[in-house]
Amino acid sequence: MARRSEEQPATEIAAASEAHGGAAVSDGPEIQAVMSGVGRQIRSLRKVHGLTLEELANRSGVSVGLLSQVERGIGNPAFNSLARIAHALNTPIAALLHTGPDQSPVVRRHERRRLDVHAAGTTGIEAIHELLTPSLNQQLEVIEIQAPPGYSTENEPFSHAGEEFGMVIEGRHEVNVGGQSYVLEAGDSISYLSSIPHWYRNPGPEPVRAIWVITPPTF
Known part of the structure; x- marks a missing residue:
C-alpha cells in the first residue's frame, strides 16, 4: 500500500488537499492546467538556482526526459x-502544487530571491x-546587482537572445x-541587444549597485 501511495499521480494528491468547487479534479483540461503551472514553477526555480536540466536530474534522481x-x-x-x-530545489512541494493566479505582484525586500548563476564572476x-x-515566468526580468570592486565577467562574456x-x-x-567598453557612473544607463557578446566589471574603488532589466528572462 505504501508503494502505491508513492506512485499516486501528483494531481490526485493536489485535488485531495484543495477544494475545487466541492468536487475533486478529474482528468482533462483541469489536470493539464495544473501540470502546466507546476512545470512553470519548476522551470522558474531551476533557473533561479542556475541549474541545467542535467544538473537538476542528477540532484533529484529524476530523468532529464521526465524533467523536460x-x-x-x-x-x-x-x-x-x-x-x-x-x-x-530546496522548496516545499506545496510551492510547486500551488499554481493559482493569486501571486502577489509585490516583492518585499526580505522576500527577494537570490540568483546563484555567475555569482563569483571570473575573478573569484x-x-x-x-x-x-x-x-521568471513573465516577459521581463529585473534584478539588482551588488558587485564589489574587482568583480568581473570579462573571461566569460554573455550572449543570448533578447x-x-x-x-x-x-x-x-x-x-x-x-568589444566597446562603457564606464557608467551613478545615474547613467545603457541598453543593448543581448545577442551581442557583453561582460561587466567593477573597476573600483567603491562597490556597485545597479538595476538590470532583461527580456526575455535569462537567468
Missing part, C-alpha cells in the same frame, strides 16, 4: 517524482544578484558590449 516533460506541462508524474524535484570575487520581479537595460545606482560599472 514536466516543465512543458506534459503528463501527470508520480507524486514521489515531484517530491524529489522539490527537495533538489562574488557579486549578489537579487530578483526584483515575482517570478534585450537588456541597466542603470547604475551607486559606484562605477564598466559594461563591455561587442
Whole structure:
C-alpha cells in the first residue's frame, strides 16, 4: 500500500488537499492546467538556482526526459517524482502544487530571491544578484546587482537572445558590449541587444549597485 501511495499521480494528491468547487479534479483540461503551472514553477526555480536540466536530474534522481516533460506541462508524474524535484530545489512541494493566479505582484525586500548563476564572476570575487520581479515566468526580468570592486565577467562574456537595460545606482560599472567598453557612473544607463557578446566589471574603488532589466528572462 505504501508503494502505491508513492506512485499516486501528483494531481490526485493536489485535488485531495484543495477544494475545487466541492468536487475533486478529474482528468482533462483541469489536470493539464495544473501540470502546466507546476512545470512553470519548476522551470522558474531551476533557473533561479542556475541549474541545467542535467544538473537538476542528477540532484533529484529524476530523468532529464521526465524533467523536460514536466516543465512543458506534459503528463501527470508520480507524486514521489515531484517530491524529489522539490527537495533538489530546496522548496516545499506545496510551492510547486500551488499554481493559482493569486501571486502577489509585490516583492518585499526580505522576500527577494537570490540568483546563484555567475555569482563569483571570473575573478573569484562574488557579486549578489537579487530578483526584483515575482517570478521568471513573465516577459521581463529585473534584478539588482551588488558587485564589489574587482568583480568581473570579462573571461566569460554573455550572449543570448533578447534585450537588456541597466542603470547604475551607486559606484562605477564598466559594461563591455561587442568589444566597446562603457564606464557608467551613478545615474547613467545603457541598453543593448543581448545577442551581442557583453561582460561587466567593477573597476573600483567603491562597490556597485545597479538595476538590470532583461527580456526575455535569462537567468
